Amino acid sequence: MLNIAIIGAGRIGHVHARTVAAHPQARLALVCDPFGDAAESLAAEYGARSCKEAEEVFNDPEIDAVIVGSPTPLHIPHLLAAAKAGKAVLCEKPIALDITDVEAAKDELDAITTPVMFGFNRRFDPSFAAVREAVAAGRIGELEQLTIISRDPAAPPVDYVKVSGGIFRDMTIHDFDTARFFLGDIVEVHAVGQNLDEAIKETGDFDAAVVTLRAASGAVATIVNNRHCASGYDQRLEASGRDGALFAENVRATTVRLSNAEVTDAQEPYLDFFLERYADAYRIELSAFIEAVEKGTPTPTTIADAVAALRIAEAATESARTGTVIRLG
Amino acid sequence: MLNIAIIGAGRIGHVHARTVAAHPQARLALVCDPFGDAAESLAAEYGARSCKEAEEVFNDPEIDAVIVGSPTPLHIPHLLAAAKAGKAVLCEKPIALDITDVEAAKDELDAITTPVMFGFNRRFDPSFAAVREAVAAGRIGELEQLTIISRDPAAPPVDYVKVSGGIFRDMTIHDFDTARFFLGDIVEVHAVGQNLDEAIKETGDFDAAVVTLRAASGAVATIVNNRHCASGYDQRLEASGRDGALFAENVRATTVRLSNAEVTDAQEPYLDFFLERYADAYRIELSAFIEAVEKGTPTPTTIADAVAALRIAEAATESARTGTVIRLG
Amino acid sequence: MLNIAIIGAGRIGHVHARTVAAHPQARLALVCDPFGDAAESLAAEYGARSCKEAEEVFNDPEIDAVIVGSPTPLHIPHLLAAAKAGKAVLCEKPIALDITDVEAAKDELDAITTPVMFGFNRRFDPSFAAVREAVAAGRIGELEQLTIISRDPAAPPVDYVKVSGGIFRDMTIHDFDTARFFLGDIVEVHAVGQNLDEAIKETGDFDAAVVTLRAASGAVATIVNNRHCASGYDQRLEASGRDGALFAENVRATTVRLSNAEVTDAQEPYLDFFLERYADAYRIELSAFIEAVEKGTPTPTTIADAVAALRIAEAATESARTGTVIRLG
Amino acid sequence: MLNIAIIGAGRIGHVHARTVAAHPQARLALVCDPFGDAAESLAAEYGARSCKEAEEVFNDPEIDAVIVGSPTPLHIPHLLAAAKAGKAVLCEKPIALDITDVEAAKDELDAITTPVMFGFNRRFDPSFAAVREAVAAGRIGELEQLTIISRDPAAPPVDYVKVSGGIFRDMTIHDFDTARFFLGDIVEVHAVGQNLDEAIKETGDFDAAVVTLRAASGAVATIVNNRHCASGYDQRLEASGRDGALFAENVRATTVRLSNAEVTDAQEPYLDFFLERYADAYRIELSAFIEAVEKGTPTPTTIADAVAALRIAEAATESARTGTVIRLG
Structure with missing residues (x-):
């Protein structure tokens, strides 16, 4: 059973929350969003905890994996922080809009062994x-x-x-x-x-x-x-x-x-x-992510x-x- | 080249006339219909002769084959007369409405060797x-x-x-x-x-x-x-x-x-x-009829x-x- | 949230267990099957309780509704007992093989107001x-x-x-x-x-x-x-x-x-x-059952x-x- | 009734011959091909005359229209000669391989009023x-x-x-x-x-x-x-x-x-x-050509x-x- 946190309680965050909740090997543990009661409200639907600061996600020892569904400019900061904290990461596309930012992130990630997967659904x-x-x-x-x-x-x-x-x-x-x-x-x-x-x-x-x-x-x-x-x-x-x-x-x-x-x-x-x-695709994508994390095999998509x-x-x-x-x- | 007469210049007669005219091995020679100028008018479209009496068809030595497209009650009289005159016959369905009439016609036809085919298109x-x-x-x-x-x-x-x-x-x-x-x-x-x-x-x-x-x-x-x-x-x-x-x-x-x-x-x-x-079916049906007549093989449909x-x-x-x-x- | 018990842990019981577990308004509370560890094993998959005697289901005050997936000859006894115990019932088809048994059951049910629905998926x-x-x-x-x-x-x-x-x-x-x-x-x-x-x-x-x-x-x-x-x-x-x-x-x-x-x-x-x-059909059928139970409206299928x-x-x-x-x- | 000559008795010439022969308003009058008995053999199938020299086609007063199906390098010479002889022309594609040749032909044709159509089927x-x-x-x-x-x-x-x-x-x-x-x-x-x-x-x-x-x-x-x-x-x-x-x-x-x-x-x-x-397309193309010629309206495709x-x-x-x-x- 993988304890999963979702960063970003917008439209795509809702999709992932439902998919995680329905997955037999995953548990939605934490939802994070800085705006209003977005995180709290989404978390309540599935009996999960909520927070407003991404730092809390990275520091939470219960969390095994993080789904990054924050706004695009925050994708790289969030995925790098999560990976450095030893969390497995599933990051939504596009990772960023500027290729130099992405290449720099790739250099950092290449030195980290935690699984990081990208949401090419x-x-x-x-x-x-x-x-x-x-x-x-x-x-x-x-x-x-x-x-x-x-x-x-x-x-x-x-x-x-x-x-x-x-x-x-x-x-x-x-x-x-x-x-x-x-x-x-x-x-x-x-x-x-x-x-x-x-x-x-x-x-x-x-x-x-x-x-x-x-x-x-x-x-x-x-x-x-x-x-x-x-x-x-x-x-x-x-x-x-x-x-x-x-x-x-x-x-x-x-x-x-x-x-x-x-x-x-x-x-x-x-x-x-x-x-x-792509409802089925999101479900199968999550399964592929969980399988890679649990078996320690390469993720099917990479940076x-x-x-x-x-x-x-x-x-x-x-x-x-x-x-x-x-x-x- | 088979010289063909059509009895009946109604809707189905028009279909057969066009099909015969377009067939490379058939020639529309004669159209017969007792009403008004139906026969004359249809015949004129294809450069064929016309007549009003079915007897003329049966007695015409140029005619090799007869397509019977007259009203249903005349199907049996026309097909029997044509067959007895030695013409090959392609008869439209239904041959008749009363099974005893058809069985009687079958008995007569069984004694005649000329090909008689039925239009189950x-x-x-x-x-x-x-x-x-x-x-x-x-x-x-x-x-x-x-x-x-x-x-x-x-x-x-x-x-x-x-x-x-x-x-x-x-x-x-x-x-x-x-x-x-x-x-x-x-x-x-x-x-x-x-x-x-x-x-x-x-x-x-x-x-x-x-x-x-x-x-x-x-x-x-x-x-x-x-x-x-x-x-x-x-x-x-x-x-x-x-x-x-x-x-x-x-x-x-x-x-x-x-x-x-x-x-x-x-x-x-x-x-x-x-x-x-069934335009293609009428064309292929005619080909099958012509092939049976010319090769002396059994017609694909019989009485x-x-x-x-x-x-x-x-x-x-x-x-x-x-x-x-x-x-x- | 409807607490549901399933009687019968066979093939159809597994279908209903999965469907109930995934339904946002239902909870799989109890699985009953007299044979071996069938009930226990199925219940364990979804964190439910298990029992071997159908009587326990009918007497369990926590249970709101019963899904009857037992062998056909037991359908009528089980559905009548459950209905008499005030449980809502969703019964698998065929209700029975003998029309007189079904008509007798219908007479009994006509006097009971609890919702009883039949699985015409x-x-x-x-x-x-x-x-x-x-x-x-x-x-x-x-x-x-x-x-x-x-x-x-x-x-x-x-x-x-x-x-x-x-x-x-x-x-x-x-x-x-x-x-x-x-x-x-x-x-x-x-x-x-x-x-x-x-x-x-x-x-x-x-x-x-x-x-x-x-x-x-x-x-x-x-x-x-x-x-x-x-x-x-x-x-x-x-x-x-x-x-x-x-x-x-x-x-x-x-x-x-x-x-x-x-x-x-x-x-x-x-x-x-x-x-x-019919995976979708089972899911929608369950929703229709739950909606009828919760709203007190007629079930879409009846005896x-x-x-x-x-x-x-x-x-x-x-x-x-x-x-x-x-x-x- | 349009009297049509076909130049070129190759594969496409056979297509056009069959299409012309079956068209109610066209007559295959002449087939021209310089090689062996290609023209004679194709013409015989449809009861048409044959010749070996394209000049005979252009000079034949009976011919109303010419279908140019000769090898590509001869398309322009043949279509120009036919057009200058007052024949309507239906020319196969490609008109030529060199754009300057085609532009020159266009200049010549622009001064001629006879209908010239191109076979974009x-x-x-x-x-x-x-x-x-x-x-x-x-x-x-x-x-x-x-x-x-x-x-x-x-x-x-x-x-x-x-x-x-x-x-x-x-x-x-x-x-x-x-x-x-x-x-x-x-x-x-x-x-x-x-x-x-x-x-x-x-x-x-x-x-x-x-x-x-x-x-x-x-x-x-x-x-x-x-x-x-x-x-x-x-x-x-x-x-x-x-x-x-x-x-x-x-x-x-x-x-x-x-x-x-x-x-x-x-x-x-x-x-x-x-x-x-494209059998139907060739048939409809020919009809469009004949209609333009007979009505004096513009051809649907032009140089x-x-x-x-x-x-x-x-x-x-x-x-x-x-x-x-x-x-x-």
Whole structure:
């Protein structure tokens, strides 16, 4: 039984609290948040303790592991302090918006042996993971082309966009990790940014993009992103190989289809957003974290993954702004 | 090159005329219809001759084969006269509404060697035929349960219903033939008739039905019929066997799917009715007829099939009226 | 918070234990099973108490509600004793195999006000329930024909079949309830039994069947059952109405599709069996039970439903054996 | 009735001959091919005349229209000669491999009023055209992102690749036209070429590619190409707009689906190659050509379309070779 503390009682903190509470090998021991009664209120739901200062988490001898769900600028300070205190850490993405900060954190972490894992939840989605396993098992031969469609149901508030680090660091970062999950090292990046939303354009950010990544293997990944999608949270991928192809389709709440004089076999809108769409992924991610902690095996994602994804995001940002192709490594 | 005459210039006559005209080994030579300028007008479209009297067709030495598309009461007289005149015959369904008439015709035909084929078009539908072939090839092991969904887009005029012989002889007859095509001899029939349409109810006929057929093999076929269907012409079947199942789904004009805030992956309505849905089947049926005539091989459907399907229809009619299960020979 | 006891620590008992433990408003307080350490072992997993005598459950003042998952012959004694002790009861299906026993129990229960609910889990399946709601909301107009496909992945052991009460009481009972859920009162039953499995045939039972039910409304339900299905647990239904149709399709663990030189868009086998397929249904069923208990509202299923489904099962058994149509009520 | 001559009796000439012969308003009058008995043999199948010299076609007063299906280097000489002789022309793609030749031809054609149409067959595919019409009708709001997947079943012979002008001029040219069909003017091109096939690599050409096109409207098209695909001829597109999305899926010969212990709802491989996949498109293309000729209306594709597609192909070739983004006009 792992005693877990959560730092940050916001939306993602609630997701983790529920997931931890339902996990047979984990116990939600402590919730920490400096604002109002956020920590107290969330902790009360699950019979956990609460606090306002992160220091209390790091100093609490009962705590085995910390889930860092604080605002992005605090991710590195919190994860380093927790790791130095000997706690296992599961840190939400993006680890930070500046690659130099992340590289510095990586240097510090490389000297620490406690398990530190990063929340690239797509890797734990049952459908994406099943495609990855089937590729690894040789079901479609050598992987040649990966196509990722990733569209959010609706754009976030402009105030969020302004501090988000831009679409590539904030949204595409997941797809960059997925591309690396399937293809390994990326050596070349090209991005086209689109401005379909006037309010986001005014912030200097894009709200849609198409990114092409060439992997060291010669395979190519294509990512199509959009901050809004009328049909719901559009999350698909297809992996095309020498001997076949695998597709992970959108998820709906039910299997119901409707036929009438206008439509036939119509399905319902896709699950609305990441909390619903990736509910299983959060659960499986937590299991993978707990298993690594308890068995002392490597975590399935590491800070090296966070560094690599962020480097691609920086390259994409530059490519989209300058209209050039960026080479990595 | 087979010189073909068509008797009957109605809706089905037009289908056959177009199919014959487009067939590389057939020539539309003559169209016969006693009413107005129906024959002349249809013949003119394809550069064929026309006449008003069926006798002229039977006596025309140029004619190799006759397609009988006259009103149902004339099917037997026309097919017998054509066969006796040495013409090959392709006769539309239903051959007749009274089983004793059909059995008498069968006796006469059994003494004649000219090829006589019956228009059970479902057998020639590419999807149904592919399922049949896959079953025969053992792809799903021993066939155990066959489910046929067959719904028309809209009920025919009440005046047609009155002379149709009833839903089982007029509409389900195709599905009875399909059941025999897959399962062979049928030994037990149960039918439930439904009255969903008040106007049809007044004629004494049903406008929807569910029929259960037990085959000599022990397999069971279920037929779900309805004279109307909001989504179009609903024509599906599934064959379930020991080792798997095969499905023939509805056909649409395109592969287009639509997603928006109300529906996702919605397809367009099914092809409207039999002329569109079974256009390929009519073409392949004609090819099968021509091949049998030219090679002197047996036709893929015979009057024995017409007799067998009609016997099931009579049993279903009785079962639906009396609420009993009917056993066949 | 409802304190719940479970009687019966077998397969279904484990399902309910997990579901209760994960439910935010329920607490697994007590597990009862007379055999070996079954109760103790299951209780230990969830920190509950255990006992061997059902009497202890009924006399325990802490217990608010009892889930009856004991062997079928004990269902009625257990549910009556629990109800008389003032406990709310959720009883597994089938309530009993003999209609007279159930009717007697119904008479007793009619005089007791404590909530007693029956585990017809299909009603709580999200897809079936969504179809039901869409029908009730008029999305497809008046419901005309309901088609239920229900096939188990593999036949149960012959020893189970012998005491199961036969396929209609044991397996089809769920589909009879589904038919009533959609269509209300059933007035006419016809069943064809099939013997595809020699070992089950020797027990005098069928292992496959097609049942046709006519509702008082004039709608007809068709049920296609099979004790085995190569593709997994095949659980579908389609509701066809005047203005459209609704389909609930099979469920898979992921959305993955595979294309290669042999197949395209191939999906994985259906979820294996009822524990996986209806996991959500058991959870929602429990919520519905708890809500009825806590609010004092009627339970969504009652002993009247159990009586009605069992009467249909008896009629189907008789119809399949005699080859006649049975009228109810 | 339009009297049509076909120049070139190769594979595409056979397609057009069959399509012309089956068209109610067209007559195949003449087939021209200089090699062996190719013209004579093809003409004989349809009762047409044949010749070996293209001059005979241009000088034949009976000929109303010419379909140019000769080798690519002869397309411009043949289409110009035919147009100057007053014949309507339908010219196969690619019009030529060198943009300066095509621009010169365009200058000449601009001074001639006879209808000259180019064989961009995707525009006439019923599914692609239906998506285009739905977009134009506003079904998905403003079009934002177009994704085209286009994979051939198998690479052409290396000898063909050597003279093909490269993957972008030979294969992607269709997709460039499709992108223009949906998005209008393209202003920016980025291409990544892949070398998955060693034999093609030795010719200096790519055998797979991902191309990103930015339209003047701000919309972006992504094209994923591959010279081979294990599942057949993979031809899909999705158009994503502000209010929804439309998909054109792959086409199969039947609607059959197979379920067994390994796969469920598996469909058969995609139609093999362009002759089968675009059979309807060739037919509709011919109808559009005939209608334009007979009504004197503009042809749906013009040499301006050929010029525009070829310019994109040249830009893609340069982008893939240099790793830069190319801006157009």
